[in-house]
Amino acid sequence: MSNIPENLKYTSDHEWARIEGNKAVVGITDHAQNTLGDVVYVELPKVGRKVAKGEAFGTVESVKAVSELFSPLSGTITKINEELTGEPELLNTDTYSDGWIIEIELSDTKELAELLDAAAYAKLLQNG
Amino acid sequence: MTRRTPLNEAHRALGARMVDFAGWDMPVQYSSVIAEHEAVRNSVGLFDVSHMGEVEFAGPGALETVNGLISNDLARIADGQAVYAGLLNEQGGFVDDVVAYRFSPERILICVNASNRDKDFAWMKAHARGVAPVDRGDEYAQIAVQGPKAAGLVQRLTKTDTSKIGTYRFAEGEVAGVRCIISRTGYTGEDGFELYCAPDGAVALWNALLDAGQQDGVKPCGLGCRDSLRTEMKYALYGNDIDDTHTALEAGLGWIVKLDKAAFIGKDALVAQKAAGVKRKLVGLELTGAGIPRHGYPILKEGVRVGEVTSGTMGPSVKKPIGIGYVPTELAAEGSTFDVEIRGRAVPAVVVKTPFLKKP
Numbered sequence: 001m002s003n004i005p006e007n008l009k010y011t012s013d014h015e016w017a018r019i020e021g022n023k024a025v026v027g028i029t030d031h032a033q034n035t036l037g038d039v040v041y042v043e044l045p046k047v048g049r050k051v052a053k054g055e056a057f058g059t060v061e062s063v064k065a066v067s068e069l070f071s072p073l074s075g076t077i078t079k080i081n082e083e084l085t086g087e088p089e090l091l092n093t094d095t096y097s098d099g100w101i102i103e104i105e106l107s108d109t110k111e112l113a114e115l116l117d118a119a120a121y122a123k124l125l126q127n128g
Numbered sequence: 129m130t131r132r133t134p135l136n137e138a139h140r141a142l143g144a145r146m147v148d149f150a151g152w153d154m155p156v157q158y159s160s161v162i163a164e165h166e167a168v169r170n171s172v173g174l175f176d177v178s179h180m181g182e183v184e185f186a187g188p189g190a191l192e193t194v195n196g197l198i199s200n201d202l203a204r205i206a207d208g209q210a211v212y213a214g215l216l217n218e219q220g221g222f223v224d225d226v227v228a229y230r231f232s233p234e235r236i237l238i239c240v241n242a243s244n245r246d247k248d249f250a251w252m253k254a255h256a257r258g259v260a261p262v263d264r265g266d267e268y269a270q271i272a273v274q275g276p277k278a279a280g281l282v283q284r285l286t287k288t289d290t291s292k293i294g295t296y297r298f299a300e301g302e303v304a305g306v307r308c309i310i311s312r313t314g315y316t317g318e319d320g321f322e323l324y325c326a327p328d329g330a331v332a333l334w335n336a337l338l339d340a341g342q343q344d345g346v347k348p349c350g351l352g353c354r355d356s357l358r359t360e361m362k363y364a365l366y367g368n369d370i371d372d373t374h375t376a377l378e379a380g381l382g383w384i385v386k387l388d389k390a391a392f393i394g395k396d397a398l399v400a401q402k403a404a405g406v407k408r409k410l411v412g413l414e415l416t417g418a419g420i421p422r423h424g425y426p427i428l429k430e431g432v433r434v435g436e437v438t439s440g441t442m443g444p445s446v447k448k449p450i451g452i453g454y455v456p457t458e459l460a461a462e463g464s465t466f467d468v469e470i471r472g473r474a475v476p477a478v479v480v481k482t483p484f485l486k487k488p
Contacts, residue, residue, distance in 0.1 A: 037352065038162040040442035041420050041449070043471075059471065061420050063161040063441055064352050085418075092160075 002031040002125060005096055009112070010121035013054075013070045016096065017115060024073050027100045028060065028091060031125055036062040039091040042084040045102065049077045053111050057102065060091065069101065073111050079103035133178035134269050134330040142348055150243035152179040154351055161352035165444040168316050168357055172275035173349035174337055177322065178330060181245030181265040183238045183252060191233040193258035197393060198228055198238075199376055201386040207232050210296050210313060213384050215240075215248060216394030220375035220401060224248050225366055225384075227313060229298060237264070237309075241366045255393060269330035273337060274320035274357075277344040282321050284340050286310065290321070304336030315354065317361035317485060353444075360443045362412050362452055362482035368423055369410060369438040369452050377401055378454065379410045408435065409460040412482035413451045415468060417475035421451030426469040427477075429459060437468060446484045451477070 008016045014032035017024040033039065041061040051057050051071040058069040081100050084090060090099040106112075116124065130153045139146065144155035155176065157164060167173045185194050191202050200213035207230055215223040224244040229237040240248045245265055252261040273282055283290045288301030288310055298311035306329035314320040325333055338346060355365070364370045364379055376385045377398055387399055415421060421440030426433045440451030451468065459466060462481055467474035 037157060038160050038444075041418075043419070061442070063165075063356050063444065064156070066420075066422060 002029065002034065002122075003096070004030070004118045004122050004125075006118045008096070009072070009115035009117065011070065011072045011115060012124055013072075015070060015072045017072045018100075019112065022106050022109065023078065024075070024104045024106060025100050026072060026102050026104060027095055028069070029121070030095055032067075033091050033095045033099075036060060036065060036067055036091075038063050039088045042088045042091065042101070044080045044082070044084065045077055047077055047080055050107075051075065051077060051104065053108075053114075060088075071104065072115060073104055073106055074108050075104040075106040077102050078105045131179070133176055134327040135176045135178065135334055138331055138334055139176065139348070144348070144350060147351070149351055150179065150241075152242055154179060155348070157350040157352045158348050161350070161356060162444045164347050164349040165353040165356050167345065167347035168275045168318055168349060168353065169445050170276065171345045172273060172277040172281050172320075172341055173347050173353070174334065174341070175272040175274065175349050175354060176270075176334070177272050178269040178327070179242035180270055181240040181242060181248065181263070182268045182324070183240060183249055183261045184264045185236045185238070185256070185259045185261055186234065187259045188234055189258040190236050191230070193256050194228060194236045194238065195390065195392065196257055197252060197255060198226065199385040199392060199394065200228070201389045202228060202230050202236065203389070204386070205230055208297055208299065210298060210311060211384070212296075214376045214381065214394070215251065216376060216392070216398075217372055218394060218397060220377065220394040220397035221372040222366065222370045222374065222376065222379075223251050223372065225364060225370060225381075229309070229311070239270075243367060267326065268324045269327045270322055270324050271330065271334055271337065272314055272316075272320065272322045274314045274316040275318045277341075277346075278318070278320035281337065281341045281344055281346065282310070282323075285336055304333050304340075306333045306336075308333070315363055316357040317363070317483065318357075355439075356441050356444055359439050359441050359450065359452065360446055360483065360485040362484065364410070365439060374410070374454065375401060375406075377406045378408050405457070407457055408454045409457050410438070410452060410454055411460050411479045412484055413437075413453060413468070413477045414480045414484070415449040415451070415475055415477045417477075419468070419470040419473070419475045420449045421453070421468045421470070421477070427453050427455055428467040428469055428474055431474070434459065434466065443484055448484070450484045455479070
């Protein structure tokens with residue numbers, strides 16, 4: 001069973017967002033990392049880049065596959081997790097904490113209402 | 129209709145993640161690709177390769193018939209030996225890459241890729257001059273036991289002296305009480321065996337290998353690490369690195385093409401290509417910038433597309449982003465530099481010596 005923390009918001013693209021005031025810390029879910037398998041490379045965006053909700057902002061590569069990362073919310077990227085350059089496996093071992101990917105300063109907090117809560121995301125996974 | 133090997137339930141019981149591969153429901157991984165890759169490099173791993181096809185030529189003239197179909201030469205090897213070979217089309221491109229087992233001049237068994245099984249059989253049937261092929265694919269399951277501890281593991285389960293079975297040689301015997309062809313072959317770059325048995329013996333054989341291999345840390349392994357292991361060795365994968373449009377000489381597989389033997393399909397084209405000079409070559413490349421090369425990515429020289437990556441991964445043992453691809457012959461020398469285009473970005477790469485994995 002996938003680990004789905006209660007305090008986070010989710011997208012149907014299997015990203016999570018931790019909302020901190022007008023900022024969101026973003027990563028990929030336990031289900032996503034498990035599906036990808038061993039992560040060996042993360043392509044990060046530049047700090048300062050503006051992203052729209054649903055826009056691809058980077059990629060995660062496992063030994064076998066390439067997967068795009070989609071922004072759960074619109075805004076400006078204020079931080080990237082540079083640890084992932086040297087230790088991409090953090091996405092497998094600690095995806096909800098040390099494996100965070102970017103921080104976004106939100107430009108439209110109304111979008112928050114469109115994210116899934118833990119129960120809705122769990123249901124989405126169940127329904128395959 | 130997705131096909132299942134006799135080990136399908138066993139894979140599910142072990143928690144394998146299953147994928148469709150060439151119409152077969154196959155395990156891609158059980159635990160993690162990297163853990164399985166390392167088990168094969170450092171101890172021993174088991175692969176279900178029952179989806180591979182087998183075609184038999186039996187009767188007087190079998191050797192000559194097969195020799196007219198394959199690029200390598202069965203006349204140069206002894207009974208009990210096998211050769212890696214190409215089934216080539218008239219242009220010298222690959223219909224498939226195969227392993228041919230010489231039991232005797234009157235009995236040859238050819239192991240073909242799962243994805244090409246029906247195509248190969250039809251092609252052999254159409255082109256065989258002499259003995260007719262028989263599709264034996266449903267009569268064999270196959271388990272690959274690969275890694276430095278493979279020989280010890282197999283030996284504990286058989287009375288056959290495996291030390292007498294050299295590389296690309298085989299014997300018939302029982303392993304764990306199951307009648308097998310015990311073949312010292314594989315696709316990982318490690319020592320090991322491919323065990324061919326009847327489908328109804330596969331589960332007993334698989335379980336016996338898992339049990340007896342516990343002391344070695346044996347792991348069941350999926351298609352994921354099979355691909356990373358073979359890529360580190362620059363072993364070609366049909367459909368990626370070789371296909372009907374690339375010739376054996378371009379693929380760097382001149383060693384499996386015996387141009388001095390009697391006629392075989394594709395020979396004339398290869399003789400002509402050799403005389404004219406081979407225009408493109410399959411090389412090993414390493415990225416010197418950030419990223420991972422993947423199948424289909426363009427290879428650029430000064431911004432111009434000159435070739436394409438055919439396979440690539442982050443090599444779990446070599447710990448580098450490595451790839452295989454076709455480039456013009458003038459760019460094929462070791463040390464030659466170019467770029468690989470990754471999602472619109474030109475990432476520098478260099479041609480390196482292969483195999484990527486250097487054995488001590």
